[in-house]
Amino acid sequence: MREAYARRIAMRAPIKRALREAIDALEAEERKDPVLRNPARIVELKAEIERLEKRIAGVPFIDTYDLRYHQLSAQPQPSNQAVMFCVMDVSGSMTQNHKDIAKRFFLLLYLFLExxxxxVELVFVRHHTAAREVSEEEFFYSRETGGTIVSSALNLVNKIIEKRYPVGQWNLYVAQASDGDNWDDDSNICRDLLIKQLMPQLQYYAYVEITPHDHQSLWHEYESVVKEFPERFAMRQIVEAGDIYPVFRELFKRRLSQS
Structure with a gap:
């Protein structure tokens, strides 16, 4: 507004001077003796005054030159490479059947991204009370087990992204499989990690809860993440192996429709 006001003063000043001179000339002409007065000059000056008044009125109050935009909006950067983090709960509550279902889901997701x-790069993360990045063979075949602290895996994923996968150069996906069982008070830590650190960096996060039972605290905390990132965070429940493909289609139906 300050710049617009200054611009209007600067643009109107020379026109106002010319208008003042035309008015003075008209008044001087009209004061002359009728014998000496020039009617054509009077008509000319009145036309000039009218033209100058229109020019002054036509100076815009706000022009495109005055507009300034300070709101930043994220612009997507196209990339032809992606990394998928496969995060699997291997705690004691995850049975072998649960793990087999999780592995089949990860394989389907890998084929989709490929x-x-x-x-496409894959990063395999297994966790119980602690999380480790492991090889593909260890991810699928190791029998290591223990308690459950899901936030250990999310923290590890965040560290790996910071170290190896710059956000502007990679499309980042996370697929997490768990039975939903988690250590007391850790689920709200997971929620905060996702909302404040991970989700702003990710293209998509898919959480599958493999259990025939009622949802536990992890699912309920993740519902808050869905509300914050409804387009990029999704979760579904898998009860048996037959649910894998229907659940996958639900999680990735938008991209599948573009295939």
Missing amino acids: KHYEK
């Missing part, structure tokens, strides 16, 4: 990106 179809859409020229380069």
Whole structure:
């Protein structure tokens, strides 16, 4: 507004001077003796005054030159490479059947990403009370087990992203499989980690809860994440192996429709 006001003063000043001169000339002409008065000059001056008044009125109050935009909006950067973090709960409550279902889900997701990106990297993370990045063989075949602290895995994923996968250069996906059982008071820590640190960096986060039972605290805390990121965070329940593909289609139906 300050710049617009200054611009209007600067643009109108020379026109106002010319208008003042035309008015003075008209008044001087009209004061002359009728014998000496020039009617054509009077008509000319009146037309000039009218033209100058219109020019002054036509100076815009706000012009495009005055507009300034200070709101920043994120612009997507196209990338042909993606990384998928496979995060699997291997705590004692996860039976072998639960783990088999999780592995089949991860395989389906890998095939999906491989179809859409020229380069796909997989990062395998197993966790119980502690999380470790492991090889593909260890991810699928190790029998290590223990208690459950899910936040250990989320913290590890965040550290790996910071160290190896710059957000502007990679499309980042996370697929997490768990039975929903978690250590007391850790589920709200997971919620905060997702909302404040992980989700702003990710293209998509898919959480599958493999259990025939009622949802536990982890699911309920993740519902808050869905509200914050409804387009990029999704979760579904898998009860048996037959649910894997229908659940996968639900989680990725938008991208599948573009295939």
